[in-house]
Amino acid sequence: MTMTAEQAAQFADVFDRLVTGVEQVLLGKHHVIRMSFTALLSGGHLLLEDVPGTGKTSLARAIAQSVRGTSNRVQFTPDLLPGDITGVSIYDQRSGAFEFHRGPVFANIVLADEINRASPKTQAALLEVMEEGQITADGVTHPVAAPFMVIATQNPIEQAGTYRLPEAQLDRFIMKASIGYPDHASTIRILEGAGQRAHEATVPPVVSAATVVELAALARTVFVDATINDYVARLIDGTRTSSEVRLGVSVRGALALIRTAKTLAAANGRHYVVPDDVKELADAVLAHRLVLDPEAEFDGVTASSVIARVLIETPPPSDRQAA
Known part of the structure; x- marks a missing residue:
């Protein structure tokens, strides 16, 4: 079944209300909030690479509050163990059996x-549950909550004592974004509210967690024309044939671009994807999946510049054909 125009309008209304609610906490960051909800409703996870103090924790908490869900924050450190994230089995002397304590x-x-x-072993434990949506302990499978979204952060400034995420694991994130510092007007508004601590700010719930699951399922029914699939395939081929790229975008990346384009189309009130949806998401969805040639990196080439060039060199289908 394909999404109808009426369903797309309803989807867009809920999406806008979710974004507006979070904007009360994260001022002046309309775009990154839209990207975050696009990732959530696409069933994916978000990687934020940003300096400290830009509101990453506030964003995660506000998203959870807006969908009437639960949120947890884990501060990753070198001594963090996989069980500290997923949970551990503890022996109960009264029952004489091991009891699983959820992480x-x-x-x-x-x-x-x-x-x-955190160590690569701990990183891998989190990335495994991100992919499978469940944890297996002592032969028993424990599904995680639905919806389930990981917002992971990296500090691009301080690299001492860090373990860089391998490219194969970066591929697990549907999208990579950056919050950045607020503009001048937003900074003034933040300073005017300095009497309130960040964790005290609350966002009124817009929908339930169960409704988010339904919206995500509805987003998957957005129509994608064959010309759009062809366009995405040509973009992916462009990243693989670029002389500046050692490893191009995988099939997982191509699927992620289609999934997020469907969600963004619905968020814009359309029941079909157009080339502009793909263009808007290309950098956030694809750039972190590229492995650049070392010489190109030395010359100042970035993954974002490669994606921008591929977009220019790859002609999109017309909107009339895509619709």
């Missing part, structure tokens, strides 16, 4: 703060 990953929104400070 912080059992929440709707999980903020993995400075994920690159």
Whole structure:
């Protein structure tokens, strides 16, 4: 079944109300909030690479509140163990059996703060549950909450004592974004509210967690014309054939671009995807999946500049054909 125009209008209304609610907490960051909800309603996870103090924790908490869900924050450190995230089995002397104690990953929104400070083994434990949506302990499977979204952060400034996420694991994130510092007007508004601590700010719930699951299922029914699929395939081929790229975008990346384009189309009140949806998401969805040639990196080439060039060199289908 394909989404109808009426359903698209309803989807867009809920999406706008979700974004507006979070904007009360994260001022002046309309675009990154839209990207965050696009990732959530696409069933994916978000990687934020940003300096400290830009509102990453506030964003995760506000998203959880707006969908009437639960949120947990995990501060990643070198001594963090996989069980500290997923949970551990503890022997109960009274019952004579092991009892599983759930870790912080059992929440709707999980903020993995400075994920690159934990050991690769701990990183892998989180990325495994991100992919499978469940944890297996002592032969028993424990599904995580629905909806489930990990917002992981990396500090691009301080690299001492960090463990860089391998490219294969970066591929697990549907999108990578940056909050950045607020503009001057937003900074003034933040300073005017300095009497309120960040964790005291609350966002009124817009929908229930169950409704988010339904919206995500509805987004998957957005129509995608064959010309759009062809366009995305040509974009992906462009990243693989670029002389500046050692490893191009995987099939997982291509699927992620289609999934997020469907959600963004619905958020814009359309029941079909147009090329502009793909263009708007290309950098956020694809750039972090590229492995650049070392010489190109030395010359100052970035993954974003490669995606921008591929977009220019790859002609899109006309809107009439895409619709």
